[in-house]
Amino acid sequence: MPAKIRSNYRRRLLTTLSISGCSVSEAAQKTGLRLPHASAELKKLRGEGHVSADREGESRGSHQRLTSSGIKLLESDELARLKQVLKTGVPSEAQGCIVARDGESLLLAYAVNPGKGILLIPNQGMEIISGSSGNQGDELEFSWVTPVERRIRWFDSKTLEPTQAPESEQSMQTLAAWTEANQVVGLIRGRTLDYSRSENLAVGTWFKKPEMKNPPPLPNLLRDGDWNLGKAHESAKPVKPEVPLVAVVQERYAASLLTNAASEGAWVLSDRAESNPVPISVLQWWIREVHPRLSAAELRDRLSQVQKAAVTGWRGRRRRSRLTTTWQRFRESWQDVEWQEEPVYGNPASFNIQSLDSLAVKSLMHWIIEDAKQPLVLNWPTHRDFDENKFGSLLQNGLNRLLITPHEINSPSLVLAEGPEGWPDSRLRLPTNIEIPILLAEQKEELIAPPDNWTRPWKPSDIIPLSQSFDLVKTPDDELEALWIACSLFPEGEENWANRHESKFPLAAWIASSQEHRWSRWQRISRWLNSEWIELLPPEEVPFSELVKLLARATPEWRIHASQVIRKTMVLQPDAVIEMRRWSKEKSDAAACAEQILAVAPWVIPHLGKAMAVWAYHAWQENPTQDIGPVLEGMKWCANQGFLKKSWSKSIEEVAINLRSGHPLRHWLSILKWTTDGKTMRLDSMRNSFETLPLDWWAHLSIEALSRQLEDEDGRSWLLEQPISWAAACLRPPTEEASLPGTDSQHPGMDANLVVSIRHHFVNLENEKGEGCFHLLDLIESIEGLEQGSAVKCGRTHPAVSWLVRPLNEWGKLDSTPEGFSCDEMVQARLDIRVSGFHSGLLESTQARLP
Template sequence: MSFDFKKSVKKGAKITPKKIRSKYRLRLMNRLVESQETVSELAKSVGLRMPHASAEIKRMRDEKLVSSDLEIGSRGAKIRLTEEGIKVLQMDEWYKAEEALPIPKDNDKICVLYREGTDILFAFLRQPEETLILVPDRLPDSKGNEGVSWNWAKLNHSDLRWFDLNEKTISMEEPEILDPQNIESYGDNSQIIGIARGKLIQGENIVSISTGEWFGQPDFRSNSLLPENIYHRGLWSLGTCHQLSPIIRPKDAIVAIMDDNLYKSMLLRIAKKNALLIGDLRGVTSVESVYPLDVLDYWIEIAHPRISNQEKRKRLVALKEKITTKKRIKTSDSTWRKFRKDWNDVIFDKEAFSKEMETRGLGKNAVESIVQWSVSLDNNLQLVIDLTEKISSETMLKLSFCDKLRLLIIKENDIFFKNFDMLRVDKKRSLPWLEFVTKRGETLPLKLIEDGHKESPLGENINKNINPWSLLGLKIESDFVSEEFDEEYLSVIMSSISQYPLGDESWANQMEARYPLAAWIASPDNGRWPRWQRLRERIDPEWLALLNLDFLPIEKLVEISDEAPDSVLNMFSDKLKIKLREDSDIFLRTRPIMESRKASRGVSWIAAQFLSNAPWLSENTYLDMLEWSIEAWLRNPPKKSLDAIKGVYWLFTKENKNLIEIDELMYKIKNKNKKLDDMNEVKIWSNMLDMVLDEKKLDGNEIRMIVEKMPSDWWAVESQNILLRGIRSEDGFKWILKENAPWCSTILRPKGEQIEVPGLSAKKHPGCDFTIYNEIERILNDSTSESIMDLYDSINNSINQISPTSGRTHELVGWLAQPIEKWPYFSSDELLKGNIEITKRILKKVSGYDYYYVKSEK
């Protein structure tokens, strides 16, 4: 136990200043004021050999400065300071306190009175708000803090001992805080200082500041007091040790030792994001949990450790069937009793499960089985577990080795987690403060944070490939490959990611010259556009993905779109769509002043956005879009132009109801730009028109692009011919038999059905020819796609006048091949069970029943 000086002195007590001259005696007393220790522990901590330490402690005992909890000479005896020893140490502090003169008027100043090794004696003019102090290696000059290195120290006690240097007495009260703006404050001669002992956290750092020098705290964020790679690059925010220290985002698991529900609830709320939460969730959520049925595989092993594996499997199957089917299934009485005792009336599901699993009301075996199941899960969900029950050592061992563990809350220390970072209740300060004990044994204050801090979306591979999409938490198809950075540059980049998730303009300005990418990442949204104008030649345009369009002067959109790669423009499309639909006047402010025939890549992209959102724009823009936007778009059509094609078709149909004339207009558009990439949606659409209207025979890759990129309604008129090319094993068409394309919804259609397709408005569906049934029958095997199997079954049942069986791609797919007069009423649940394309066809109540074929067969 450390000593509380305030209880050892009285207000107004006078102390005679007297220096402790022996360096080793002072070191020993400094250790003893923190805690009682044995002679060997003291010798090791102060760097003395045992005989010398023992001799010095004997002299201190003779002077009645220390005593022992056992008889003199007993092994393992703990040495502690006596009242006399404390008084001698206070006399030494008094001697050093005079180093603080003259006292400044600035109440925020701090003074180092003494330093020996990692021990520091501080003087304050007011109670510090935090127990962590930044100490400069030298006194900052009037020019600022340039070249000054700051080191972290921690106060041993949060309370100060106040000395009145004028009266030569001990004060129990903090002096009044003076107003520096009030001239009367400068006439105050108060000479009261507060003294506190502390330790340098990074003891290897050199601090050469002179004793007696007063200094203030910096106004910028300092270096981290913990290794950045371990404590600042994780996927969640825990808290901060100091307002000037980076937010702690641990990569490794944290173990919290606590039993108080309030503390646990706050921790669980902080740690739950993007994690699987297991425990007492009364302070987190009130939603009923759904448990995975697979958890019973683990529960049966725990509940019946002695029965044979065969018997366990038998009981498990019966139990699962009874739970899921609600039938009167016979199960073992002992298994059912144990199940009811452990699980009560919880909800189980074969596939889905809650990300927040309540363990209140569950038995010990149920809790342990949930933990075992969560450890074995094959996914990227991190685990946050509040152990409400004591579980077996084997499971605790597995948990300690689980690399997905983010936070574990237990009631008391466990041997399996002794080498983990730990959180404990702070006995001196209430929430949100806790004690954070690192693996290295450092005990730091930690203030929990919950709201107002953006989660860091870093993945495990961010060091290997730093890219904007990882930072945004998006999975984007992009050819971007990050450049390789040296170790120093990489470290600065990672600091910008982990320490400044909300941006820091001042820090970014400092980094811009040497580390442009780090500066760009650390820029706040409102500072990115000015910074891009300076950095556009120094960083890859892919990083424009971090640019927030809300903070970009909208008239500069053309400039940006000329630079941005396709991956970034695709993301901007979604954002610009929202802006155009919310405020149609955006069109007026972004319409480029440029001839359409001279449109650049960026201008073509903006024209495509206008066309894609045409129905939401003002009517007085339609003429300009017909005359300017279409031609500008077709100069350099973006790869993703499907919405623009739909927009052009909508504009044509609004002004003209003649479908043949509209198709002719769309056909002219397709011929405007023939030198396009095969992946461009305009080229794919053009190929589709050629295939349908001109009977052009496309190769397998061209057909595949149509099936995969175009809406299925658009190529439905040719769907049967496309499938037959695959069935007949034409070169390049083998993929069709394995492709789960919506064959049923495209082929099973009535003859003469007309669908509004850009360029094919007047084209009618040929209807389903049931003779395809014989063709499919020849190629059926295990590798045939589910969609083709459903098509075969649907036609087969219809020919044989059998009611449809439940389909693979949709429960009701077979009804598309049945006469419409046979269709029953379908519930909403039935309609939504499967492929959405089939759902749409059933809702339209149209059948592909081949009346001619069935009649001829009869």
């Protein structure tokens, strides 16, 4: 039975400790209690088992923390207060209610889920609003309440037992209606950012969902900065820090997201590959750091020497013995740096600090802030420790816009850390120790509006390059003439002509474009072209971050080419994934991006971290693409390496059930259920799945499938027509692990009796027509040759196919194939990995040939 805590001191201390552990003096300061009173009450709580100290017997300096008993005691108090509020029912359209108040601390109840982020409450309740006169003086004011808990705790409205969050926002009409609908109520502790605005809202007062024109302002520190960090609430203005911000980040994706957000108009120090040359004037700051005790004259002399060495190369300088230390420190600090004599103060610059030591980085910071007087973003490499003591007051300089470090440092400034749901969800801690939830900003794309008077074009196959020459000055009379001229300019193109006629004849302009300008034109006119026309656009000419957005409407041929370009770039430059991810806003774009990431998971996920793997896993499920092969293989690899849960396939199965029947993921699910649950497929469905999915995924089922298809007339026709490499599928060792993602089954090994069945159903197979006949004959003759002990024959689909059933120790060197022979790719792949399908059971067949 919930019971209230009578002591206000006790409730304050329990609430404070529920947020985080602290010392006795810190607890007194946070609760506003005198130290003796706080100490005495904490002593009682420790004696009752509600609080524990990390150093028993030494109360001074020890951290006090809530025990499970203390958590239950505080929650019992909160539920008792909630029960009191619910006695009068919940007004219609109510969103939330103040359950308890203690100064700036609030306990809020919600009838509907208020969503993520900071909370918003009015200064007047519903009963006052409904009775207002509508005068200007009655206008509502609002205040921000920042949650001090990670999530809202939801309870059953009748039993007050913990339950799940509501799925949709449904206002409670009355207590009876609420009970009938089995609705829930949420509790969350919060702290108001402006006590004066919310003090008029009494305990027990219900309020509506906020509807306002002008949201209340955020704290001064977050209003007037020069860059956009993100948003605390959908109705709030962007958070623009005007003081230095320290971000604690260990994921490259999040670090890049923050750097991109803060880098507009700022100079950036990071470990990115691109870098501007370093001005030699930076060395005047470095020489002071290296030799703090030398005289001014000696410093000028050594500075002159190292500046000359920076430009001409230090090895070419005649070194003096007294400069040995300076030369050594110079080489240690400035490894692989490109220098320039004249500094450029105009456009923002970026410097790669990957190989620079702390003194070099500090010198760069001094030069940017003191000399260039430019805002600075410092993204410290995650693999290096950051010693804040070496940088001193530089970190608090107003021009130091953002510092990203892998570990938290002592800072009186704003501190940003990862939120409970992972980046871009974050928590911003103010100097007053208040934490505000922030959703990080992502750069928005600029849209190019095409002209409205363009007509629908023809198909790409209609392009016929012409040898005629035309008067390119004359304006074409109609589209037919324009297309005729454009075909004469294809494929070299003529930009001036295309630019002049783009608005009137967009298709002709597209055909007449030169290769190097196709991308800019595609951005302007693609909306008016059929998707097939993208085949004229080389994927190599498209900016990498934009490629993924084109995949959804591209032809299969172009998509394959573009995917090759994307994946090659990802492998060579894993950080490019972050840029592509940042531009993938729509579900279809995000899913296409996730497909590419998972396809090259072994190369990029170890570099970018678990967060990227989890994002790709969930993003792809929102809108599964057609090319499921590399995606599921990538998920399987991520699970094996610990980046995803071992049960990753369960969620994919649920997604597959709701897809249309022809989607490749449905075929995968059918094969998976056949493998794991023995749920066999209809013969027609089996045929469709085998034609859709990679052969390696269903090879472990090939023997049973071939046997069943032989029993069906349509199945036999299919076997004769389809060029399926049955030898590559069937001739595998019994212990070979199945390649189907989501299962750990094994191949059963070839059954020699299957050959007898094939001969029975195809009596005169050698004279049958169809591409599938050759594959069946290769399988049959390979087994028969083994049983008869005859020499290996040259196969029809591959000259060395019969070796797949011979013991591996009999194999010769099969690296090359004579010219003029057909070479089935699947057979060649099995030969390349040198795995034989031979096993002793193949020589023990007892089934007689059927008449």
